[in-house]
Amino acid sequence: MMQLLPDEEAILAGESGETRQQMMEILVALGKVFSAERLVPIQSAQVSGASYKTIGEAGLEWLSRLDARVSVPTVLNPVGMDRVLWREMQISPSFAEKQEAVIGAYARLGIKLDCTCTPYYLYQTRFGDHVAWSESSAVAYANSVIGARTNREGGPSALAAAIIGKTPEYGLHLVPERRPQVVVRVEGAGSWDETALFGALGYLAGKTIGDKVPFFRGLRPKRDQLKALGAAMAASGAVALFHIEGITPDARIFGYDVSGLEVITVEAAEVLDLRDEIPVDAVALGCPHCSSEELGRIAELLEGRSVVLPLFVFAARKVIEASPDAVAGIERSGGHVYADTCMVVSPALEQYGSIMVNSGKAYAYVPNMCGASVRIGTTPECIEVATAGRARGSPALPT
Ligand code: F3S
Numbered sequence: 001m002m003q004l005l006p007d008e009e010a011i012l013a014g015e016s017g018e019t020r021q022q023m024m025e026i027l028v029a030l031g032k033v034f035s036a037e038r039l040v041p042i043q044s045a046q047v048s049g050a051s052y053k054t055i056g057e058a059g060l061e062w063l064s065r066l067d068a069r070v071s072v073p074t075v076l077n078p079v080g081m082d083r084v085l086w087r088e089m090q091i092s093p094s095f096a097e098k099q100e101a102v103i104g105a106y107a108r109l110g111i112k113l114d115c116t117c118t119p120y121y122l123y124q125t126r127f128g129d130h131v132a133w134s135e136s137s138a139v140a141y142a143n144s145v146i147g148a149r150t151n152r153e154g155g156p157s158a159l160a161a162a163i164i165g166k167t168p169e170y171g172l173h174l175v176p177e178r179r180p181q182v183v184v185r186v187e188g189a190g191s192w193d194e195t196a197l198f199g200a201l202g203y204l205a206g207k208t209i210g211d212k213v214p215f216f217r218g219l220r221p222k223r224d225q226l227k228a229l230g231a232a233m234a235a236s237g238a239v240a241l242f243h244i245e246g247i248t249p250d251a252r253i254f255g256y257d258v259s260g261l262e263v264i265t266v267e268a269a270e271v272l273d274l275r276d277e278i279p280v281d282a283v284a285l286g287c288p289h290c291s292s293e294e295l296g297r298i299a300e301l302l303e304g305r306s307v308v309l310p311l312f313v314f315a316a317r318k319v320i321e322a323s324p325d326a327v328a329g330i331e332r333s334g335g336h337v338y339a340d341t342c343m344v345v346s347p348a349l350e351q352y353g354s355i356m357v358n359s360g361k362a363y364a365y366v367p368n369m370c371g372a373s374v375r376i377g378t379t380p381e382c383i384e385v386a387t388a389g390r391a392r393g394s395p396a397l398p399t
Contacts, residue, residue: 002031002168003038011164019068023160030157031168040169043126043148044073045162046119046133047111049155051080051345052099060098063105070110071165075119077135078289078314079103080346082338083115089338089348109163115340116316118227118289120146127249130173132161136240137288137361140230143241145223147249149173152240172241178250180215180243183261188268189219194378195294198225199360200271202232203376206364208264211238215258217245224291231288232360274363278375281352283307283386284343285379286314287362292323294379295337299329301383311335311386312349314342333387344369358382 004012012028014021027039049055055063080099081091091099107113114122117135120142125131127147133139134153142148151171153161161167171177184205192198198221205214214233221229221244233239243251250256285298290313298313313330317339320327327337343349343357344365354373355366358381366374377385 002028002036004028008039008166017068019066020163023068023163026157026160027164027166027168031170034168034170036168036170038169039164039166040130040173041166042072042132042161043129044075044119044123044131045070045158046075046077046131046135046138047106047155047158047162048077048134050077050102050106050115051341052095052102053080053345053347055102055155060102060105063102066105066109068109068163070162072162073123074111074162075114075116075123076103076106076111077115077117078342078345079115079340081341081348083340085338088336089346090351091346091348095347109159111162114316114318116289117342118291118316118319121289121291122316122318130167132158132167134158136234137227137231139240140234140242141227143172143178144230144243144248144250145226147253149178150240152234152238178213178241180256180258180261181212182209182214183258183263184209184214184216185263185265186216186218186268187265189271192268194380195225195228196358196360196376196378197271199228199232199358200274200363200376201266201360202229203236203274203360203363204271205264205266206233206235206237206239209233209237209239211240213241213243214239215243215245215251215256215261219244219247221247224294227288228359232364235361235364275377275381276375278354278373280309280354280356280375280385282310282312282349283356283382284312284314284349284362285358285382286312287342287344287357287359289342290315290319292319292326295319295323295326295330297379298335298383299326301380302330302333302335302387305333305383305387307334307386308388309386310352312343313337315339335386356382356385
């Protein structure tokens with residue numbers, strides 16, 4: 001039975017307004033379902049359900065009725081368009097108007113309009129912080145790479161936690177619940193350097209792991225590779241926390257004993273086999289949103305070349321603003337760099353029948369969310385396809 005403090009009881013009784021009462025009701029209902037004993041204060045929230053494409057009119061109406069302010073720093077997930085370049089993205093004025101209404105509703109609640117699934121590139125979150133994040137790749141990163149503690153919130157429960165400043169203490173907020181449940185041994189991945197391979201591995205592994213907490217052996221990923229791995233497992237499975245032996249903070253600090261756990265083995269060759277060669281109409285990079293290093297790499301690969309297929313790159317606006325040379329390089333080659341949105345939550349990519357990505361998460365989502373066939377490749381392979389090997393100024397290849 002959940003114990004509420006006197007001020008929490010008062011909010012539940014409606015003494016600080018109808019919206020806060022409604023938000024407290026959401027948290028208490030969740031707490032009861034998951035047998036939480038109390039609410040725990042959070043340091044930040046990240047709220048999904050921000051694209052008009054996904055929440056529609058019903059979501060907009062619900063948001064517009066809310067009347068309160070968030071109690072902790074809260075960041076919004078990507079929306080359905082770049083707020084500046086939406087016309088260039090061929091977003092219709094009617095969609096843009098509805099999308100701005102959704103954004104306005106979140107702004108009235110005091111939410112930061114960074115519109116990104118990578119808030120960890122912009123704001124500091126520390127090991128042991130309790131947070132309430134809802135975008136699945138951000139949740140996996142917060143828990144696994146930072147060592148913060150969050151359940152995989154839905155949009156409404158993250159918003160409720162943001163407004164109240166607390167969340168029910170259950171699941172991944174509790175240290176014993178964060179223990180590994182299955183060992184994943186990856187054979188032959190020791191020399192991997194391409195981030196997309198970690199995304200493809202996550203896509204394959206997530207299907208078998210489901211919502212368990214995996215403990216990986218045989219991997220030495222860097223920061224953006226950890227991001228790609230977690231995002232893909234969260235999409236093809238429902239992984240909200242993963243550990244990597246000797247790398248991720250919980251694994252280093254708690255030194256888990258994993259003997260006796262079920263062991264899954266993944267061969268590097270199975271991962272490489274995902275890369276088939278279907279023809280593509282467009283190339284989309286930045287799922288999750290690119291870091292400045294990733295923008296720099298894309299620009300480097302495009303140096304001296306120009307695109308022959310539409311190339312879309314997505315990142316947080318602040319990351320884009322901090323990477324002017326990389327962005328200029330990508331645009332010089334004919335690529336588009338967009339903020340605030342992504343290939344999945346924007347309707348912009350729905351016009352393409354086949355899309356190439358470098359992300360295991362996008363590989364899982366694009367067929368359903370964009371109605372397109374999808375091909376996965378490494379970032380250099382994506383750039384090769386986008387430019388068809390064409391140097392800037394040289395004639396287009398005959399079709
Ligand atoms: Fe982010 Fe969109 Fe991918 S929200 S994780 S870029 S589907």
